[in-house]
Amino acid sequence: xxxxDPGLGPDLASLFATNAQDLEAxxxxxxxxxxxxxxxxxxxxxxxxxxxxxxDVQDMLAPRRNVLMFYGVGGVGKTALSRALEIRHSGAENxxxxxxxxxxxxxxESVTVRLDLASEAGVEMETVLLAIRASxxxxxxxxxxxxxxxxxxxxxVHPNESIADFLRSSGVVxxxxxxxxxxxxxxxxxxxxxxxxxxxxxxxxxxxxLVVSVGGGLRKxxxxxxxIQECRRLPALLEAEPDIDGLSYYAHLLxxxxxxxxKHRDGRFHVVVFVDTFEDIGRGEQRRFExxxxxxxxxxxxxxxVVFGRNRLDWGDLAAEGQLNxxxxxxxxxxxxxxxxxxxxxxxxxLSEHDAERFLSSRxxxxxxxxxxxxxxxxxxxxxxxxxxxxxxxxxxxxxxxGAGAGPEPTPDDFSGGFPALVTRVLRDLxxxxxxxxxxxxxxxxxxxxxxxxxxxxxxxxxxxxxxxxSFVSVDDEAPFPYSIHxxxxxxxxxxDTGGDAFSPADWARYxxxxxDEVGARYRTASAAHDxxxxxxxxxxxxxxxxxxxxxxxxxxxxxYSFVEDSLWESSLxxxxxxxxxxxxxxxxxxxxxxxxxxxxxxxxxxxxxxDVLTTGLLAGDAGDLxxxxxxxxxxxxxxxxxxxxxxxxxxxxxxxxxxxxxxGLVHRLRRLGRFRETLELIEAQPVHGTWLQxxxxxxxxxxxxxxxxxxxxxxxxxxTAMGSPGHSAEVDGCLAFVGGLTGGVxxxxxxxxxxxxxxxxxxxxxxxxxLARLGExxxxxDGGAATAARLQELVExxxxxxxxxxxxxxxxxxxxxxxxxxxxxxxxxxxxxFASWVTGDDFRSLVEVVDFWIDPAPxxxxxxxxxxxxxxxxRARERWRALLAARRLG
Numbered sequence: 001x002x003x004x005d006p007g008l009g010p011d012l013a014s015l016f017a018t019n020a021q022d023l024e025a026x027x028x029x030x031x032x033x034x035x036x037x038x039x040x041x042x043x044x045x046x047x048x049x050x051x052x053x054x055x056d057v058q059d060m061l062a063p064r065r066n067v068l069m070f071y072g073v074g075g076v077g078k079t080a081l082s083r084a085l086e087i088r089h090s091g092a093e094n095x096x097x098x099x100x101x102x103x104x105x106x107x108x109e110s111v112t113v114r115l116d117l118a119s120e121a122g123v124e125m126e127t128v129l130l131a132i133r134a135s136x137x138x139x140x141x142x143x144x145x146x147x148x149x150x151x152x153x154x155x156x157v158h159p160n161e162s163i164a165d166f167l168r169s170s171g172v173v174x175x176x177x178x179x180x181x182x183x184x185x186x187x188x189x190x191x192x193x194x195x196x197x198x199x200x201x202x203x204x205x206x207x208x209x210l211v212v213s214v215g216g217g218l219r220k221x222x223x224x225x226x227x228i229q230e231c232r233r234l235p236a237l238l239e240a241e242p243d244i245d246g247l248s249y250y251a252h253l254l255x256x257x258x259x260x261x262x263k264h265r266d267g268r269f270h271v272v273v274f275v276d277t278f279e280d281i282g283r284g285e286q287r288r289f290e291x292x293x294x295x296x297x298x299x300x301x302x303x304x305x306v307v308f309g310r311n312r313l314d315w316g317d318l319a320a321e322g323q324l325n326x327x328x329x330x331x332x333x334x335x336x337x338x339x340x341x342x343x344x345x346x347x348x349x350x351l352s353e354h355d356a357e358r359f360l361s362s363r364x365x366x367x368x369x370x371x372x373x374x375x376x377x378x379x380x381x382x383x384x385x386x387x388x389x390x391x392x393x394x395x396x397x398x399x400x401x402x403g404a405g406a407g408p409e410p411t412p413d414d415f416s417g418g419f420p421a422l423v424t425r426v427l428r429d430l431x432x433x434x435x436x437x438x439x440x441x442x443x444x445x446x447x448x449x450x451x452x453x454x455x456x457x458x459x460x461x462x463x464x465x466x467x468x469x470x471s472f473v474s475v476d477d478e479a480p481f482p483y484s485i486h487x488x489x490x491x492x493x494x495x496x497d498t499g500g501d502a503f504s505p506a507d508w509a510r511y512x513x514x515x516x517d518e519v520g521a522r523y524r525t526a527s528a529a530h531d532x533x534x535x536x537x538x539x540x541x542x543x544x545x546x547x548x549x550x551x552x553x554x555x556x557x558x559x560x561y562s563f564v565e566d567s568l569w570e571s572s573l574x575x576x577x578x579x580x581x582x583x584x585x586x587x588x589x590x591x592x593x594x595x596x597x598x599x600x601x602x603x604x605x606x607x608x609x610x611x612d613v614l615t616t617g618l619l620a621g622d623a624g625d626l627x628x629x630x631x632x633x634x635x636x637x638x639x640x641x642x643x644x645x646x647x648x649x650x651x652x653x654x655x656x657x658x659x660x661x662x663x664x665g666l667v668h669r670l671r672r673l674g675r676f677r678e679t680l681e682l683i684e685a686q687p688v689h690g691t692w693l694q695x696x697x698x699x700x701x702x703x704x705x706x707x708x709x710x711x712x713x714x715x716x717x718x719x720x721t722a723m724g725s726p727g728h729s730a731e732v733d734g735c736l737a738f739v740g741g742l743t744g745g746v747x748x749x750x751x752x753x754x755x756x757x758x759x760x761x762x763x764x765x766x767x768x769x770x771x772l773a774r775l776g777e778x779x780x781x782x783d784g785g786a787a788t789a790a791r792l793q794e795l796v797e798x799x800x801x802x803x804x805x806x807x808x809x810x811x812x813x814x815x816x817x818x819x820x821x822x823x824x825x826x827x828x829x830x831x832x833x834x835f836a837s838w839v840t841g842d843d844f845r846s847l848v849e850v851v852d853f854w855i856d857p858a859p860x861x862x863x864x865x866x867x868x869x870x871x872x873x874x875x876r877a878r879e880r881w882r883a884l885l886a887a888r889r890l891g
Contacts, residue, residue, distance in 0.1 A: 036100050039085050042068040042343035044105050046304045047270055057259045057302050065334050068306045069313050072348030076388045078308040082274050086112050089272050108268035118277040125248050125292050142189025143257035145231045149250045153242040231256050248292040252299040271303045278309030291324050298326040311469045350386030357381040363395050379412035385488040393419040420496035433463045440511050442490040445541050446481035454518045480534040512549040520555040527562050536573050543575035546585035553584050557623045567727035569596050569765040587618035591627040599767040603803030607634035622657045629658040639805050645669050667695050674846035674868030690719035703871050704880030706739045733760035734769030741776030744888045754780050771807045779814050784822025809844040816851040853878045854885055
């Protein structure tokens with residue numbers, strides 16, 4: 001499209017006023033400083049390596065470190081980056097393209113070679129070798145060993161075409177600036193060597209006579225002294241059949257010639273070969289040419305190859321052994337996954353929103369201003385998720401819409417619905433098996449090769465591993481499923497996939513069910529191994545699939561129970577489902593998110609969300625009971641105890657799967673009401689379990705017997721630890737820290753209990769346990785002072801923010817204990833008044849009654865609370881709590 005295109009509106013010609021070099025700068029230098037540093041580092045290290053005295057180009061066993069790889073999706077700017085780096089290496093002016101700093105690598109003269117391996121270019125080994133040789137011609141010296149072998153090959157394979165004619169007709173080679181010098185250099189070199197052997201000076205006769213003289217001249221050293229006598233493999237290569245396979249080995253001769261030139265010439269030089277569109281030789285039948293190219297690179301260790309393609313090079317993988325002549329991690333240490341030393345492989349990543357908007361701003365200009373409005377640029381940048389190809393397609397669409405002429409400016413709504421061309425561009429580069437697998441894997445957030453092969457029903461993981469090499473697949477080795485397809489591409493495949501092998505709705509539904517089942521199999525294995533990371537990842541993916549394709553909950557209910565039973569509340573549980581649930585899967589996802597988020601959003605929000613989920617009627621059976629229990633728990637914590645008790649008794653009465661947690665909830669409810677005897681009877685009626693040991697400890701500290709409470713808490717922690725329940729163990733640590741603070745250092749181990757609790761809960765998402773441990777820390781050093789009172793008041797407020805009435809009650813109780821330690825009755829009465837005002841109904845009224853035990857003598861007209869059913873009677877309870885206060889005052 002040009003500015004004179006009649007389809008463009010009258011104002012659109014100015015869109016094409018952008019200088020071509022400026023546009024190229026946008027394509028290259030968006031987020032490319034890291035790549036420039038990688039290139040500089042690779043050049044520096046390769047140059048240092050080849051300058052070492054121990055470096056030997058004839059060593060065929062040493063590992064190779066002469067490949068720098070940049071790979072990325074189509075449209076990410078690989079070609080533009082390669083040209084910018086080529087300019088950088090050549091030392092030419094950057095023509096305003098670059099904000100890069102000047103290179104600090106000083107290697108003298110530079111030689112750059114450019115190879116475009118696109119299939120349409122018709123590149124073969126002849127072309128590649130001649131392009132390299134033609135570029136090296138700028139050094140002004142023959143390459144004696146290579147030129148002899150090349151001349152013999154050419155005489156046999158191209159008897160009716162001179163090298164000069166071939167150079168003039170080959171677009172790839174003729175682009176080398178010094179290609180026309182090559183024929184003369186070859187002729188001059190043959191004359192020099194011929195003279196050393198006493199041969200005639202005719203070009204063809206010299207070449208043929210040199211071959212005849214191999215046995216007598218090079219092998220027996222009868223010639224005048226000439227450097228090529230040190231090229232150990234030249235005789236064998238001249239004797240070998242001059243075909244394409246043999247030609248690829250001539251790269252060794254060229255490497256030897258360059259090494260010799262470097263040893264004997266004044267000044268230094270460095271050769272870099274830039275290889276573009278490498279993906280066109282790396283798949284299917286064309287891997288035949290890749291084998292030849294792999295051999296060429298191996299045979300030229302003193303030349304740095306900077307390769308650009310869509311896929312990571314697998315030369316350093318064990319799986320490549322047998323497919324290439326030189327492969328494996330020992331051969332190519334810089335090409336193995338995770339390599340850190342340059343030269344190595346680099347993924348050209350997706351762009352940030354900022355850089356994507358910068359691209360759009362500079363891509364089309366009207367005078368000095370961006371042609372695409374800011375609101376529209378922001379929308380496109382956000383939707384692109386950093387995919388450069390999407391940005392290019394968006395620019396094309398903008399031109400189409402704006403080019404309509406009389407219509408209004410394009411709006412963000414004009415760019416909804418995605419771009420089918422994005423899918424077409426990606427799929428056309430894949431084999432049939434890869435296209436099938438890519439469509440299947442677009443159903444998943446992440447995967448590994450085993451999971452992919454299982455869902456697709458493939459006999460092996462080979463295709464999956466091959467697809468994982470593609471640049472649109474991100475790799476996170478720390479993730480449970482390490483591979484993930486770019487989300488934009490996944491969304492576009494699901495939305496706009498077309499073509500002869502596109503999935504029908506029935507295909508999508510069938511593979512969704514298979515994916516759901518295979519992910520479920522992985523969940524069951526992970527659950528048995530207590531691998532919560534995989535459990536959570538499987539649950540995230542399955543709930544989204546089940547919602548989208550109207551699948552039953554199946555194993556997801558068991559996985560939800562498995563998730564909650566350890567009380568760890570990882571924030572990584574984030575199933576992506578619609579905001580308004582219309583399926584059981586979405587309803588369960590919202591319930592689980594509310595349960596997790598209650599640690600940060602507060603119990604009021606949790607109670608509301610769970611109430612809304614239950615009202616939909618989408619959750620039944622065990623899944624519904626899970627939501628019902630946590631709704632009851634949240635209601636209790638927000639002061640709606642009667643509603644909570646009703647729900648809990650319902651779960652207990654029908655022997656729900658949530659019966660044990662429901663009994664636990666009832667114990668908490670009864671204890672809060674001061675119904676201590678009933679609480680103890682309910683606990684004692686339960687089987688041996690860490691939960692009941694923990695609740696026994698909580699009951700005992702509320703009776704003023706903290707040492708016995710510590711013993712039960714310790715037993716509960718040991719039980720949970722033995723059962724592999726770290727979340728519950730940490731929660732008990734919070735309880736121990738609180739009771740240790742309550743006794744305030746009367747026993748030597750109290751400080752240790754507080755410190756252990758704080759450490760155990762440092763990274764925990766259990767808000768209640770963390771606040772309880774902090775409360776213990778404050779109480780440990782309570783001395784009746786204002787500073788302690790201020791810290792306790794802060795904890796009251798944090799309890800309010802979290803919707804945790806128990807934390808508020810314990811912090812108010814702590815304020816009263818601190819006042820009692822001051823031995824100031826008026827201060828204690830004031831603290832007690834604040835606590836009593838906060839209490840509503842009978843919840844926590846027993847703690848106010850404890851404060852009443854400490855007020856002695858009581859003021860005239862005083863009427864204390866007397867509501868609790870104390871274990872051992874009220875008199876014994878008064879004695880115990882007064883003894884604790886006396887011990888604190890003495891301590």
